[in-house]
Amino acid sequence: MEPVFPFPVVVPDRGRGTLTHELHRQLRSAILDGRYAAGAALPATRQVAQALGVARNTVTTVYDLLIAEGYVLPRRGATAVVADVVARRERRVAPRPVGAGDARLNPLWQTPFLRPGPPRDLPERCFRLGIPDHRHFPHEIWRRLSAQSLRQWSRTPFAYPPSEGIPALREAIAQHVAFARAVACGADDVIVTSGAQQAFDLLARLLVTPGRTRVAVEEPGYPPVRAAFAAAGAQLVPMPVDAEGLCVDALPDDVGVISVTPSHQSPTGVALSMRRRRALLDFARSRNALVIEDDYDGEFRFGQRPLDALQTLDRDAQVFYVGTFSKSLFPSLRKGFIVAPGWARDALITVKHCADSHSDTITQSVLAAFIRDGHLARHVRRMRPIYAERREALLAGLHGELAPWLEPIASEAGLHLAARIREPTLAPAIFARVQRHLPGAQSIAEYALSPPARPAITFGYGIIDADEIAAALGRFRASLDSL
The missing domain is CATH 3.40.640.10 (Type I PLP-dependent aspartate aminotransferase-like (Major domain))
Known part of the structure; x- marks a missing residue:
């Protein structure tokens, strides 16, 4: 007969403790150890009793004990399921002070600049760097x-x-x-x-x-x-x-x-x-x-x-x-x-x-x-004029309505452009507006080990169309009036 649990269950010999206590102990240990996964449905009591050769009342009593202790969750009209107790029993570790590392780890891998940053929640069409357009791929x-x-x-x-x-x-x-x-x-x-x-x-x-x-x-x-x-x-x-x-x-x-x-x-x-x-x-x-x-x-x-x-x-x-x-x-x-x-x-x-x-x-x-x-x-030839149109739209805005604030950096390749902020003292206010109106654009400081002498912004144009670029730059330009 196929086993009824995803781990072995040993039925004790007569005279070595009560049967109910031993079955309860084995099931509880499996749940606490994570061998019985949270959300897994328990087999029917009749099936367990037949497989183990024990009375069905014994199995029912074991299930009732697990439910009372919170290791198993009952369900109306369906078999009970294993509760998520593993996370609750994990040993709580006192938070380490910022910058402190664990001596068991190689200190190199605790270096802040090596750690990946959190994923950015960005819209599909944005100024994110380094992403080509999937819509034109064959x-x-x-x-x-x-x-x-x-x-x-x-x-x-x-x-x-x-x-x-x-x-x-x-x-x-x-x-x-x-x-x-x-x-x-x-x-x-x-x-x-x-x-x-x-x-x-x-x-x-x-x-x-x-x-x-x-x-x-x-x-x-x-x-x-x-x-x-x-x-x-x-x-x-x-x-x-x-x-x-x-x-x-x-x-x-x-x-x-x-x-x-x-x-x-x-x-x-x-x-x-x-x-x-x-x-x-x-x-x-x-x-x-x-x-x-x-x-x-x-x-x-x-x-x-x-x-x-x-x-x-x-x-x-x-x-x-x-x-x-x-x-x-x-x-x-x-x-x-x-x-x-x-x-x-x-x-x-x-x-x-x-x-x-x-x-x-x-x-x-x-x-x-x-x-x-x-x-x-052929794909590169097809994409080059598409990216070129977007690049021209970005440059038109940078050289035009954004010229009082930004100075484009000369570039003739790739899928992104950068522009320096003309007045460095305005950089914090400009970057705040970039985050609101130009999602995906980044400060050049994110690529530097130390603060750059001249703050700058990088704009990707791989996944944003020319008309969307013009519209976004227009909104960004309007937000700069208060400066």
């Missing part, structure tokens, strides 16, 4: 390729795919970046990652000697980059950013790794000038330093011809090129990649294998076919 094509991939997968023996990614996707990525960004690489140079953030984590593990390696990061800059290198034990060296991007002349001689977003600086949006690109590579070569190039949304260009990627200009195998499909396709795809110099490839694959030993086959196969068949290139 969902039907993706579904068809997914079905094909599943059919192929069902006909192949189960196996563990290589941790560096399946060959078809690495080949497709190599062709894509060669066409889109003139990045010279082959399939063997590509390591597929779970988004760009895993790429940063892997590179930090590979390149950082804890307590010794100094890593230059942009200030302000992308927080997950700082988090990855800090978690690996690096000494962070915040570097200023101006209208030409990272201030290369300010780099200390002893930095071993430089992380940079040259195509579209995160979050200011400026591009690293050609003069500084060459200076950065010269610096790295003369000091045996390494460069991590984060090209997170370089597919979307709205100005003149894009500047060559650092990896394209590199002649000394100093650059690790990081890309992602979160902006060109969708974030939940969780696919990024690293184009690594040949001398570091095997070691990087070893790091990837230790952190994430095997890649997924199905999603990688779908993405490989999506790129190989030209769908990615």
